[in-house]
Amino acid sequence: MPKPPMDMLGQKIGRLTVVKKLGKRPNGGGQEWLCHCDCGREDYVATTNSLNKKVGVRSCGCYSQEVRLKNLNSQAKEDLTGRKIGRLLIVKEVTSAEPGRHWLCICECGNKEYVTSTSHLNRECEVKSCGCYGKELTKELSKNYQENATKEMYQEASKKIKEAMKANNELVENTRISSISNKKLRSDNKSGHTGVAFKDNKWVARISISGVEYHLGSFDTKEEAIAAREKGEELYFKPIFDKYR
Numbered sequence: 001m002p003k004p005p006m007d008m009l010g011q012k013i014g015r016l017t018v019v020k021k022l023g024k025r026p027n028g029g030g031q032e033w034l035c036h037c038d039c040g041r042e043d044y045v046a047t048t049n050s051l052n053k054k055v056g057v058r059s060c061g062c063y064s065q066e067v068r069l070k071n072l073n074s075q076a077k078e079d080l081t082g083r084k085i086g087r088l089l090i091v092k093e094v095t096s097a098e099p100g101r102h103w104l105c106i107c108e109c110g111n112k113e114y115v116t117s118t119s120h121l122n123r124e125c126e127v128k129s130c131g132c133y134g135k136e137l138t139k140e141l142s143k144n145y146q147e148n149a150t151k152e153m154y155q156e157a158s159k160k161i162k163e164a165m166k167a168n169n170e171l172v173e174n175t176r177i178s179s180i181s182n183k184k185l186r187s188d189n190k191s192g193h194t195g196v197a198f199k200d201n202k203w204v205a206r207i208s209i210s211g212v213e214y215h216l217g218s219f220d221t222k223e224e225a226i227a228a229r230e231k232g233e234e235l236y237f238k239p240i241f242d243k244y245r
Contacts, residue, residue: 006031006048006052008021008033008051009021011051013051015038015039015057015059015060015062015063016035016036016038016044016046016058016059016060017035017037018033018035018051019034019035020034021033022034022045029047030047030048030049030050031047031048032045032046032047033046033047033048033051035060037059037060037062039060041060041062044060068119079093080093080103080118080121081103085128086127086128086129087108087127087129087130087132088106088107088108088114088116088121088128088129088130089105089106089107090104090105091103091104091105091106094115096115096117098117098242100117100118101117101118102115102116103115103117105130107130108132109129109130109132111130111132137160137161138161141161173240174211175210175211177240177241180209180237180240181241191222191225193222193225193226194229195207195232196225196226198222199218200218202218202219203218203221203222203224203225204217204219205217205219205225205226205228206229207229207232207233207236207237209236209237209240214232214236216228216229216232
């Protein structure tokens with residue numbers, strides 16, 4: 001027999017109090033509930049599954065923000081200059097438009113211009129690098145499986161690569177941070193701008209994020225296509241940068 005629907009009305013879960021049962025999400029999504037948070041927010045909507053997940057403190061997001069600010073404050077006076085973390089040697093603190101403190105690092109691979117944040121340097125991962133470790137692991141696994149590799153072996157290799165990139169904060173939400181931040185043009189790019197190409201007598205702008213490609217429009221001039229691509233980067237890339245860097 002199917003399980004009866006769970007009634008969460010009136011329950012207090014962490015900082016959230018469930019006050020109203022809403023409808024189900026479209027396309028077979030879960031049941032939604034209106035919640036009031038102890039911080040004062042009264043419009044937070046959560047699903048049954050998300051409310052039942054085991055987390056440190058269930059909230060509308062205010063708790064994680066408080067922890068983040070607390071960590072930033074605790075790091076405010078920490079001087080990381082001269083420290084060696086993984087493959088990175090921290091040279092000096094630099095200014096950045098992004099929140100938090102940022103540091104110029106020299107990587108063992110020879111990269112002398114890698115800049116990263118305090119929070120990234122403090123995260124636990126297998127090997128801290130400028131991204132070279134993930135590339136080396138990819139090349140090594142590719143070489144090992146290139147000859148006589150079965151479909152299952154390729155799938156296992158791909159899984160290990162993704163796990164390594166996730167551990168190094170390189171792959172988030174099915175997106176490679178270094179890929180979307182890299183301004184270097186591909187060898188076959190003829191427009192001089194990433195995501196812009198001339199096709200069928202039109203300048204076409206596209207952008208890919210989380211494994212999905214979005215068509216940003218077709219234009220009479222390259223300048224219009226470049227402007228559309230830049231707006232697309234602001235719309236699709238910036239939220240990823242703000243969330244994970």
